[in-house]
Amino acid sequence: MREKLKTAIEASVAAGKAIMEIYRNDDFGVENKEDDSPLTLADKKANEIINEFLVPHAIPIISEENKQIDYEERKIWTQCWIVDPLDGTKEFIKKNDEFTVNIAFVEKGKPELGVIFAPALNTLYFAVVSESKAFKYIISETGVSAEEVLDTAEEINPAASKGERLKVVGSRSHMNEDTQRYIEDLKQTYGEEIEIVSRGSSLKFCLVAEGNAHIYPRFAPTMEWDTAAGHAICEAVGLKCVFKETGEPMTYNREDLLNGHFSVSYEG
Structure with a gap:
């Protein structure tokens, strides 16, 4: 290897x-x-x-x-x-x-x-x-x-705890309805102190892997090549990359290379 x-x-x-x-x-x-x-x-x-x-x-x-x-x-x-x-x-x-x-x-x-x-x-x-x-x-x-x-x-290493506020990877300019709804649900659990952090490309995975964000929800289209490397880096530090619909770990070389919605976090 x-x-x-x-x-x-x-x-x-x-x-x-x-x-x-x-x-x-x-x-x-x-x-x-x-x-x-x-x-x-x-x-x-x-x-x-x-x-x-x-x-x-x-x-x-x-x-x-x-x-x-x-x-x-x-x-x-x-x-x-x-x-x-x-x-x-x-x-x-x-x-x-x-x-x-x-x-x-x-x-x-x-x-x-x-x-x-x-x-x-x-x-x-x-x-x-x-x-x-x-x-x-x-x-x-x-x-x-x-x-x-x-x-x-x-x-x-990822963040050891949520700290004073939960940091969620999202868009600075716009988010779709699924992501907005997900963040509202997080507020019910963690309170109103949620910070949105943003980064382009697969650097979103790296934000979570190095502790600069806690959760990365991706409820928009991606392909396997957009996520496989970031998934490996996150999984190596104990994070879970799971499909939203099933809660199962993301897999690769599927028949359809288009990913479903997914999230990256400790909780999955």
Whole structure:
């Protein structure tokens, strides 16, 4: 697993470097995909780089920017990588720095390893679930080896208690009715002192994993590649990532790669 983690770290940092080269320019080459979501040159270049790192492992890859493979073929997989080469493309286009590279390794539907790299913030998060620890590393402009990252990264932990106010990950500008209703229910349990904290892309998971928020409810569409890496990091520190409808842990390489509503917290 350490070798897979090193590869995922190296791939995410290399992809992040390419993303930042495009980010500093004004021409992102923006197109719209069939679902009307944006696609940039950075998405494409990052995907190419990540594939170069992962393909030699001979483990199948589910990536937002790869051609999607039919479930009849995928259902026999016991292992796979799940990749979002640029999570938060809208954040990238708006130039607010809150976009990430997400790489997860999944075995029998469960995330076993997760790497999230925010290249504009020079911040890397990673975890191996079986080791029950997650880490954060600030990467210098000159770069760093994966070995140095693994040897010197700072361990992160979720908040030990709710403190004076409950912090919930949400949108600064708008929330849908399901999320608003959920927050109102929380107020009945924890009181009116609820603070909404916001972050783009998979950094929402990291807010909870490093103790800057307590709960992340996501009652809007996401895909498996949006969540697998963040799920691994959160699970490694004892958080539960569960589907709202069933209360069961989130799983991956499903027939439908579209996630249902979910929440991240100690309680699940």
